[in-house]
Amino acid sequence: MIAAAWDRLRLFNIGELLMHRGRTAMSLVVMGVSAGLLVAVLSISGSVTGSVDRLTHSLGGRAALEVTGVTDAGFDQQLLQRIATTPGVDKAVPMVRAQLGSGPDRALLIGADQNIGALGSELTGPMTALLGKLLTVPNGVLVGAAMGHAEGEQFTLGSGTVTVAGILDKKTSKQLNDGHLVAAPLGLAQKVTGRIGRLDSIQIIPTPGTRVDTLRAELTKV
Structure with a gap:
């Protein structure tokens, strides 16, 4: 049976490949390039996903759940109060996140x-420690x-x-977008991005003893 299968393969497939060597070589090149591109895409995807996961963990900290907008425009800030008063929510931390500028x-x-x-x-530590300066320095x-900015310097954001x-x-800079980061009070961040009254995410810390799956279901209803 194996011999018969080999004879058919040699007769109909290998012979055809040898007769059309140019087409065979081109097909092999195309398959090789396609395989290389597939590996490259998977590698890039894994790298980007890992970077996003690290940044999200660095910002989210103890948060077990996150409510985010489905578009770049975010969602209405009025939703914050409803989320904060949902049974099982200990803290609801609003955030605005935006990529500004390009290149360096x-x-x-x-x-x-x-x-x-x-x-x-x-x-948390830096923003809490420097909260006094953030509140006393105009647009701090x-x-x-x-x-590359110095303390007291003004720049366009x-x-x-x-x-x-x-x-x-x-150390903190390295863990947060490799130091390309600007942290601002919520109102100022909304102002400079032209998104007054909008949020990108709300980090949710459950009350002790609350099941995350149950809280997720409650937040989904909200």
Whole structure:
């Protein structure tokens, strides 16, 4: 049976390949290039996904769930109160996230309110420690070490001008978008991005003993 199968393969397939060597070589090249592109796409996808996961974990901290908008425009901030009062929610931390600039001037803008302290994330410590400066410096922001700005310096961010109230240390900067980061009070972040009254996400910390699946179902209803 194996011999018969080999005879048919040799007669109808191998012979055909040898008769059309140019077409055979071209087909092999195409398959090789396609395989290479597939591997490259999977590698890039894995790298990007890993980077996003690390950044999300660095910002989310203790949050077990996150409510996000389905478009770049985010969602209405009025939803925050309904989410915060949902049974099983201990803390609801609103955030604005936006990519601003390009090339060496690119930066991830993070806007959050005083509740960010509950997250225990990489950004919590610096924003909590420098909260006084953020509130007393007009349009004050924190910047990552890679931004190249000095404390007290003013620069254009989105549609407004901000002042550097503090600089994140190199360790924290490295964990947050490689230091290309600007952290601002929620209202200021909404203002410079032209998204007053809009949020990109709400980080959810459940009350002790609350099942995450049950809370997810309740939030879905909201």
